[in-house]
Amino acid sequence: MPLSRPRRAVALAIASALAACGPASEDEEVALGRETAAQMDAQLPLLADPLVTRYVDSLGTAIARRTARADLAWRFAVVDADVVNAFALPGGFIYVYRGLLERAGSMSELAGVLGHEVEHVVRRHSVEQMRKAQGAQTGVSIVCSLTGWCQGPAAQIGIQVGGSLLFARFGREAEREADAGAFDNVRRSGIDPEGMRTFFEQLAEEERRAGGGAEALAWFADHPGTGDRIAEIERMLGALPADARAGLAADDAGFQRVRARLAALPPARRVEGMPGS
Ligand SMILES: [Zn+2]
Numbered sequence: 001m002p003l004s005r006p007r008r009a010v011a012l013a014i015a016s017a018l019a020a021c022g023p024a025s026e027d028e029e030v031a032l033g034r035e036t037a038a039q040m041d042a043q044l045p046l047l048a049d050p051l052v053t054r055y056v057d058s059l060g061t062a063i064a065r066r067t068a069r070a071d072l073a074w075r076f077a078v079v080d081a082d083v084v085n086a087f088a089l090p091g092g093f094i095y096v097y098r099g100l101l102e103r104a105g106s107m108s109e110l111a112g113v114l115g116h117e118v119e120h121v122v123r124r125h126s127v128e129q130m131r132k133a134q135g136a137q138t139g140v141s142i143v144c145s146l147t148g149w150c151q152g153p154a155a156q157i158g159i160q161v162g163g164s165l166l167f168a169r170f171g172r173e174a175e176r177e178a179d180a181g182a183f184d185n186v187r188r189s190g191i192d193p194e195g196m197r198t199f200f201e202q203l204a205e206e207e208r209r210a211g212g213g214a215e216a217l218a219w220f221a222d223h224p225g226t227g228d229r230i231a232e233i234e235r236m237l238g239a240l241p242a243d244a245r246a247g248l249a250a251d252d253a254g255f256q257r258v259r260a261r262l263a264a265l266p267p268a269r270r271v272e273g274m275p276g277s
Pocket of ligand 1: 116117120170174175178
């Protein structure tokens with residue numbers, strides 16, 4: 001599908017930066033992420049409610065600061081759309097959709113998702129995936145899938161395509177690594193990783209109830225091996241020493257204030273035409 005001229009120019013610029021040889025330096029990775037994030041911010045309907053956005057950003061940043069890439073300028077934003085998804089851009093720019101936020105019942109359930117996206121950045125999955133593109137055309141098509149610029153009207157940008165395709169493209173091994181990393185990331189932050197299990201099970205149950213047509217469950221349902229992911233988290237929980245979870249937090253008052261605020265806001269916009277619908 002043809003790109004509009006300015007968007008094509010940006011996509012080509014990113015693609016040519018990606019086509020360079022050798023691993024991306026951290027400066028290159030951050031520049032790529034910052035440029036893509038600026039475009040995303042301009043196109044996505046970001047939630048502007050400070051109580052909600054500050055909470056998500058501070059929880060995400062607290063988790064990220066306990067990782068090997070603590071020094072990145074981490075930033076977490078909330079997309080005001082009823083989609084269960086989240087995605088990470090190179091350099092530490094992370095987006096969580098309101099549909100996912102609203103399904104989480106506790107701080108530790110949200111923390112598991114944030115810890116997972118953080119791990120994709122820590123392991124450079126996002127930037128490596130973009131670097132794999134050989135030549136501008138492939139680069140453009142990846143930028144298209146990241147941003148949704150090549151798909152339909154601007155209102156559907158990214159909401160529809162950005163998160164789910166980026167996520168699906170990581171592949172099973174990268175997702176396994178991100179889940180394992182999330183488990184450790186939340187524990188290091190004093191948060192109970194049990195939240196990962198309960199949230200995954202809730203999403204799996206919602207997927208079952210929807211009869212496989214769970215169009216809004218992209219973060220979870222687009223992935224191979226849903227049952228395997230839950231089993232692996234149960235294995236990791238079972239392998240912890242008996243007292244390892246003592247003192248870890250499952251929830252906090254701030255998260256419950258966020259839940260109350262979200263319930264009082266006008267509902268998130270619904271997105272038609274999600275994959276699987
Ligand atoms: Zn992932």
